[in-house]
Amino acid sequence: xxxxxxxxxxITGGPAVILVEPQLGENIGMVARAMAxxxxxxxxxxxxxDGWPNPKARAAASKADHVIDGTAVFDTLEAAIxxxxxxxxxxxxxxxxxxxxxxxxxAAQSLRARMESGQQCGVLFGRERWGLSNEEISLADEIxxxxxxxxxxxxxxxxxxxxxxxxxxxxGLAPSSETPFSGPRVQPATKSxxxxxxxxxxxxxxxxxxxxPPAKKPKMVDGLRAVLSRPGFSKTEIQxxxxxxxxxxxxxxxxxxxxxxxxxxxxxxxxxPVAGGSEx
Amino acid sequence: xxxxxxxxxxITGGPAVILVEPQLGENIGMVARAMAxxxxxxxxxxxxxDGWPNPKARAAASKADHVIDGTAVFDTLEAAIxxxxxxxxxxxxxxxxxxxxxxxxxAAQSLRARMESGQQCGVLFGRERWGLSNEEISLADEIxxxxxxxxxxxxxxxxxxxxxxxxxxxxGLAPSSETPFSGPRVQPATKSxxxxxxxxxxxxxxxxxxxxPPAKKPKMVDGLRAVLSRPGFSKTEIQxxxxxxxxxxxxxxxxxxxxxxxxxxxxxxxxxPVAGGSEx
Numbered sequence: 036x037x038x039x040x041x042x043x044x045x046i047t048g049g050p051a052v053i054l055v056e057p058q059l060g061e062n063i064g065m066v067a068r069a070m071a072x073x074x075x076x077x078x079x080x081x082x083x084x085d086g087w088p089n090p091k092a093r094a095a096a097s098k099a100d101h102v103i104d105g106t107a108v109f110d111t112l113e114a115a116i117x118x119x120x121x122x123x124x125x126x127x128x129x130x131x132x133x134x135x136x137x138x139x140x141x142a143a144q145s146l147r148a149r150m151e152s153g154q155q156c157g158v159l160f161g162r163e164r165w166g167l168s169n170e171e172i173s174l175a176d177e178i179x180x181x182x183x184x185x186x187x188x189x190x191x192x193x194x195x196x197x198x199x200x201x202x203x204x205x206x207g208l209a210p211s212s213e214t215p216f217s218g219p220r221v222q223p224a225t226k227s228x229x230x231x232x233x234x235x236x237x238x239x240x241x242x243x244x245x246x247x248p249p250a251k252k253p254k255m256v257d258g259l260r261a262v263l264s265r266p267g268f269s270k271t272e273i274q275x276x277x278x279x280x281x282x283x284x285x286x287x288x289x290x291x292x293x294x295x296x297x298x299x300x301x302x303x304x305x306x307x308p309v310a311g312g313s314e315x
Numbered sequence: 316x317x318x319x320x321x322x323x324x325x326i327t328g329g330p331a332v333i334l335v336e337p338q339l340g341e342n343i344g345m346v347a348r349a350m351a352x353x354x355x356x357x358x359x360x361x362x363x364x365d366g367w368p369n370p371k372a373r374a375a376a377s378k379a380d381h382v383i384d385g386t387a388v389f390d391t392l393e394a395a396i397x398x399x400x401x402x403x404x405x406x407x408x409x410x411x412x413x414x415x416x417x418x419x420x421x422a423a424q425s426l427r428a429r430m431e432s433g434q435q436c437g438v439l440f441g442r443e444r445w446g447l448s449n450e451e452i453s454l455a456d457e458i459x460x461x462x463x464x465x466x467x468x469x470x471x472x473x474x475x476x477x478x479x480x481x482x483x484x485x486x487g488l489a490p491s492s493e494t495p496f497s498g499p500r501v502q503p504a505t506k507s508x509x510x511x512x513x514x515x516x517x518x519x520x521x522x523x524x525x526x527x528p529p530a531k532k533p534k535m536v537d538g539l540r541a542v543l544s545r546p547g548f549s550k551t552e553i554q555x556x557x558x559x560x561x562x563x564x565x566x567x568x569x570x571x572x573x574x575x576x577x578x579x580x581x582x583x584x585x586x587x588p589v590a591g592g593s594e595x
Binding site: 043044045046068069071072073074097098099138140181182183184185186187188189190194197198201204205208236239240242243244245258259262265266267268272275276278279280282283284286287288289 | 323324325326348349351352353354377378379418420461462463464465466467468469470474477478481484485488516519520522523524525538539542545546547548552555556558559560562563564566567568569
């Protein structure tokens with residue numbers, strides 16, 4: 036998906052992402068890209084198999100150069116987290132133990148609150164094949180696990196980082212913007228706009244004998260109005276629809292349809308249809 | 316991350332994921348894997364560049380064979396969504412227009428509520444390079460956009476699908492009381508019902524020279540479709556509206572209006588209008 040705007044300020048900061056013994060440069064690059072997508076920028080590597088810097092990582096990062104350039108490499112996990120106040124370990128399954136387990140959303144909210152209070156935080160991600168060892172997990176404060184399909188639980192490392200990064204970004208959005216937005220931002224037309232449209236349509240239908248039998252007309256009109264009023268059409272939409280009805284009502288087909296019942300009348304010059312949306 | 320347990324039941328179902336003109340088989344496979352991770356299983360492809368089946372897709376799916384095996388291929392987007400009641404389009408940025416815009420979390424909650432009420436739903440994802448066209452977006456009911464870093468907004472297609480799939484899974488975990496749903500009380504028509512109505516109206520307008528100048532027609536058609544798709548008309552409502560348009564299209568006024576431009580044609584017996592709502 037495109038849409039990057041290089042004029043906008045780059046969002047950086049957030050918790051450190053710590054990859055323990057990552058193997059493929061491509062994965063490291065995709066992790067950097069996922070972090071950049073959601074405003075994280077601090078990447079730390081513990082003993083990357085293929086060394087560092089790694090051209091494959093840069094290529095896969097799709098221009099998340101600020102993350103790649105700032106990546107720090109450590110010999111041990113202990114060293115990589117030495118300056119941090121709080122660390123999450125990510126695991127595929129909750130393990131036995133005394134550590135609290137959270138989902139990514141709750142974990143991100145916790146990280147946000149901690150960092151706002153001045154703590155330095157990080158999130159550990161394990162090797163591609165088998166994740167983190169129990170000893171590594173024991174160095175963390177709490178565990179993050181993902182609500183995956185138990186029968187198909189294998190997330191790759193870039194996806195696991197993507198989800199945490201996404202929840203980090205979400206956690207910083209104002210509550211109002213998290214509120215589900217139900218309904219269009221369009222300003223509904225006034226009732227008189229709507230009534231004018233409804234009157235126009237009813238008159239055009241009445242002139243064609245649409246309301247039959249006549250005794251049923253009131254009920255049919257009610258039904259039509261209910262359909263037209265439910266959507267909360269905007270003034271612009273009403274204008275467009277009035278133009279449509281006007282064209283159908285005033286002008287005939289320019290050439291006969293194969294199966295059309297009445298012969299259409301050829302329009303003459305002065306009755307040329309008005310282009311759509313021209314109804315005042 | 317490991318942790319898959321093949322003894323656990325596989326979670327399937329959820330909204331259909333529809334990829335429009337995907338190019339790389341690897342991406343299709345990674346989409347299938349991301350879906351399987353979070354319990355989605357119905358994948359639809361519109362004109363995949365390299366055909367289908369695609370061995371690269373299966374390899375990249377990392378054993379999400381149930382998704383790959385069930386993948387359906389369509390010639391047009393219209394056909395791919397014909398049986399659906401509600402469709403989201405994913406875009407990198409909110410676009411101008413009448414359609415409501417949601418984040419993935421709110422969108423997933425909305426999808427969950429709709430599917431629980433019996434609606435068939437889907438989510439559209441665009442091409443790797445440039446996403447969805449405006450015309451394709453016009454076929455959707457609402458838009459999903461991601462809370463990305465504006466200066467680094469480029470999500471790849473598998474990541475975009477992963478985030479929606481993750482939020483789909485999350486939406487099923489959240490306490491129902493936390494899930495505000497202000498959805499429509501009526502069951503929306505299927506896209507093919509709506510497309511039929513839209514086609515009927517466009518044809519009737521085309522026959523009258525409504526789309527002027529011709530170069531503007533595609534934009535005018537998009538606008539018309541946007542207005543018609545926004546309300547989430549029900550099947551019954553669409554039937555009523557088709558009856559209305561049919562009456563306006565096929566039959567002329569029975570008596571001249573004071574100011575009407577073209578002379579109306581008197582209907583003869585066999586062309587008597589059909590009462591409202593009779594369109595099959």
